[in-house]
Amino acid sequence: MKQYLLSVVEPSTGEPPSAEEMAKIIARVEELDRAVKDAGVWVFNGGLHPPGTATTLRPKGDDVLISDGPYAEGKEHLGGFLILQCEDLDEALSWARRAVAATSLPIEVRPFR
Amino acid sequence: MSRPVERVFREEYGRAVAVLVRSFGDIDLAEEAVQEAFAAALQSWPDGRPPPSPAGWIITTARNHAIDRLRRDAKRAQKHAEAELIYDVQQNEFDDRLRLIFTCCHPALARHAQVALTLRLLGGLTTPEIARALLVPEPTLAQRIVRAKSKIRDAGIPYRVPRDADLPERLSSVLAVVYLIFNEGYSASSGPGLVRDDLCAEAIRLGRLLRRLMPDEPEVTGLLALMLLAAARRPARVDEHGALVPLPEQDRGLWDRSLIDEGHRLVRACLRRNRPGPYQIQAAINAVHTDAPRARDTDWMQIVRLYDQLMAIAPAPVVELNRAVAVAELDGPDAGLRLIEGLSLQRYHVFHAVRADLLRRAGRAAEARAAYATAVELAGNEPERAFLSSRLSHLDVPSGMLEG
Numbered sequence: 001m002k003q004y005l006l007s008v009v010e011p012s013t014g015e016p017p018s019a020e021e022m023a024k025i026i027a028r029v030e031e032l033d034r035a036v037k038d039a040g041v042w043v044f045n046g047g048l049h050p051p052g053t054a055t056t057l058r059p060k061g062d063d064v065l066i067s068d069g070p071y072a073e074g075k076e077h078l079g080g081f082l083i084l085q086c087e088d089l090d091e092a093l094s095w096a097r098r099a100v101a102a103t104s105l106p107i108e109v110r111p112f113r
Numbered sequence: 114m115s116r117p118v119e120r121v122f123r124e125e126y127g128r129a130v131a132v133l134v135r136s137f138g139d140i141d142l143a144e145e146a147v148q149e150a151f152a153a154a155l156q157s158w159p160d161g162r163p164p165p166s167p168a169g170w171i172i173t174t175a176r177n178h179a180i181d182r183l184r185r186d187a188k189r190a191q192k193h194a195e196a197e198l199i200y201d202v203q204q205n206e207f208d209d210r211l212r213l214i215f216t217c218c219h220p221a222l223a224r225h226a227q228v229a230l231t232l233r234l235l236g237g238l239t240t241p242e243i244a245r246a247l248l249v250p251e252p253t254l255a256q257r258i259v260r261a262k263s264k265i266r267d268a269g270i271p272y273r274v275p276r277d278a279d280l281p282e283r284l285s286s287v288l289a290v291v292y293l294i295f296n297e298g299y300s301a302s303s304g305p306g307l308v309r310d311d312l313c314a315e316a317i318r319l320g321r322l323l324r325r326l327m328p329d330e331p332e333v334t335g336l337l338a339l340m341l342l343a344a345a346r347r348p349a350r351v352d353e354h355g356a357l358v359p360l361p362e363q364d365r366g367l368w369d370r371s372l373i374d375e376g377h378r379l380v381r382a383c384l385r386r387n388r389p390g391p392y393q394i395q396a397a398i399n400a401v402h403t404d405a406p407r408a409r410d411t412d413w414m415q416i417v418r419l420y421d422q423l424m425a426i427a428p429a430p431v432v433e434l435n436r437a438v439a440v441a442e443l444d445g446p447d448a449g450l451r452l453i454e455g456l457s458l459q460r461y462h463v464f465h466a467v468r469a470d471l472l473r474r475a476g477r478a479a480e481a482r483a484a485y486a487t488a489v490e491l492a493g494n495e496p497e498r499a500f501l502s503s504r505l506s507h508l509d510v511p512s513g514m515l516e517g
Contacts (some may be wrong), residue, residue: 002269088271089221090279113267 001084003043003112010079012051021052030104036084036095047080048084078107087102121167126151126237129171131209134216134272140234140262146182158415178199205321210235211326212272218287219270226261227290233258235322236315247297249445284327286420288336288392290317295340299347300494313344331373331386335393337380342399345372357500361408373403391427394419413442438467446474462491466501473504 017025029047036042053071058065070077082099086092089109096107116512126147133143150171155161165171207381217230228247230323232238238257244251275283298312351361359363371436380400398419405411420436433456441449449471457466469484485505492498 004269043406086269088269089219090271090273090275092269094279095219106357 001085002089004089005108005110005112006048006082006096006099007108007110008079008081008099008103009076009108010105012073012075012077017065021107025103027042030099032098032102033099036082041086041091041095042086043083045080045082045110048078051077076106079111117161117163118151118158119169121163123150123237125171127213127235129175130209130237131213132172132235133175133179134213134234135209136176137183138272140265141178141181144234146175146179148173150177153178162486183472191496201253208274208323214323214326215274215283216265216270216272218283218290219265220283220286221268221270222261222264224293226257226264226291227286228293229254229257230261231290231319231450232315235319238315246309284330284332285478290342291316292392292411293321294319295343299343300497310347313340313347316340317344324446331383331391332392334379335383335390337395337397338376338383339392339399340370341379342376342403343394345369345376345403351496355496355499356503357382357496359500360402363408364459365406368403374451376400376403389422389426391423393425394423398423411442413439413491415448418423431461434458434464435468437471441471441474447473450475460491462488462493462497462501465491466504469501469504 016022031043033045036045051073054068054070056067056071058067058071082095084092084095086095090109092109092111096109099107128423129141129147129150130143133146135138137143142203153161153174154167154171213233213234215233223228229243230410232243233240237244240255241251243249245256247254249257258315262464294312295316296310298314298316317337317340320333322342322398323333324337345368346360346363348369349365349367350358353356376396377400380396382395382398383389392471398416401412401419416439417436420432420439423432424436434453437449437452440452448479450468451473452467453464456464465484465488469481469488472478472484482505489498489501492501
């Protein structure tokens with residue numbers, strides 16, 4: 001068994017979905033959460049506040065520098081994630097496929113060491 | 114390597130690696146053990162002559178090497194225990210190779226990595242051989258293989274035949290890899306020669322293997338038929354100066370009749386199943402071409418109908434282009450030209466070559482000249498450039514299209 005990180009790749013610019021669309025997406029994501037738990041593959045999941053809420057800490061000599069904002073401004077950012085315990089990549093990819101359908105967003109699948 | 118051992122190597126390498134990967138779940142270990150077994154074969158086979166069952170000998174020897182390796186490596190005790198389970202080679206080796214093909218062509222690997230791994234693990238080609246065949250620098254190719262193997266291991270790409278639900282998509286990836294290997298050989302995208310026979314032969318060998326492994330998949334049969342019918346025309350496709358000879362001008366007496374007969378048999382077998390797909394339809398189009406004793410006997414009506422069918426299930430600009438060539442044979446060059454206007458194939462030399470030919474036949478010499486010049490500029494290999502340049506300098510020669 002391996003663990004996989006499924007990252008939801010959110011666009012940083014452009015129109016956010018309407019409230020009505022958002023409600024549908026949330027309903028689909030909640031349904032997916034239930035499905036991964038029922039299948040016994042769920043380890044952890046979560047949605048994140050926008051990158052503007054982030055705080056970044058960097059090493060500076062022996063000290064640590066704290067700054068307001070994400071470590072890098074990009075066209076996309078991590079919007080949320082799902083950690084699954086799967087038999088192999090094929091199983092992780094089949095869940096990722098459902099996550100794409102639920103969120104209408106790209107999903108990156110990466111194995112844990 | 115002595116010749117008999119070399120022959121066994123080419124025939125049995127993929128089979129042996131597949132069995133070992135299945136037993137030990139480790140591609141590097143499997144390859145290393147199989148290579149050691151072939152080294153041992155050079156020593157132990159009397160006069161380099163293989164024993165009655167060379168595959169069995171190689172697999173057993175490789176398995177023993179692998180177990181020895183694991184014994185020396187305590188961390189792998191678990192895998193060792195699994196490998197000791199009794200395993201029936203005869204019964205399972207088909208499944209093993211099928212598993213390995215699906216692993217090599219997994220959609221989570223980049224296409225160029227799929228091609229390299231398939232040639233390496235199933236074709237038994239060495240890294241320098243693959244690098245030469247694909248015209249990629251050897252370190253680049255070696256790096257691609259190492260990276261792909263690490264991804265298989267670290268990302269947990271499984272060794273198994275996909276579930277039924279995933280099979281169509283996964284199978285199409287396997288077929289695309291084999292066809293890409295064939296095409297890279299048949300119409301080399303760059304370099305001095307038009308055809309690299311080693312790659313064509315390897316693709317056909319893989320096609321035959323796939324057909325034995327999946328006899329009930331008509332697209333597998335269709336791909337094999339398509340490759341055989343194209344390979345059959347290979348002897349007539351390049352003249353003694355190394356220039357491309359287009360299909361209508363080829364000496365059909367040079368075509369390989371036995372490959373054509375086999376291809377036609379396979380096309381008929383597909384048609385009976387009545388589950389058409391892109392490879393089967395392309396094979397059928399090639400069957401119509403190879404059915405005509407002379408170019409002017411070609412049943413263009415049938416070819417247009419097949420392209421219509423292909424457009425319905427797998428529409429693509431290249432299909433539209435080929436369909437226009439067939440339509441031009443029935444209704445004249447102007448009809449063909451109308452169909453290709455606005456196709457998004459500006460970077461594809463064949464598009465400009467087809468357009469140039471149609472313009473020439475429509476009597477629009479100045480435009481034809483410009484289109485030939487663009488085609489020459491974009492063509493990747495010498496024979497095609499030579500052919501197009503000669504068309505350009507003899508704008509009054511008989512008609513011909515760039516479809517070999």
